Amino acid sequence: METKLYPSRIDLSGEVRRSVVTLLNQTLAATIDLKTQVKQAHWNVKGINFYSLHQLFDEIAGELEDYIDTIAERITALGGLALGTAEIVAHTSLLSAYPLDIVSGTEHLVALADRFATYAQHIREAIAKTDELGDADTSDLYTEISRAIDKRLWFLEAHLHPSDA
């Protein structure tokens, strides 16, 4: 899909804005996808640790929801069109589909940790790309998200430590 750009008085060139908006729309799709996958885990996890995982997954989904709005509004601040419908996300997200046949806490933690790792890599690469493009503000936003995602990956992986196996 060609990146649509509205005119703006912002002091970043159209070329830079177009590249950043294209990247941000990839991130928007991945973040919406990740949030729905975390909700899927929140609703369907079962087992002895049900309640703590049910709550943790909801807390993480809430954090992602905040980033979804911030990412979409950065796109529009740059004069872009935010592409955030479920249909677009289903076609463009870089994450693999969430398994529908898993039940236990461990299975959901592994499925989410795998996807958080993929997402974290995308975000870290975007920090450098937007910095190279000369958009320090978007790079800063990516850095903020990256720090939060690394922390959440730690939370997920801490449950999977071998000492608890």
Ligand SMILES: [Fe+2]
């Ligand atoms: Fe809920």
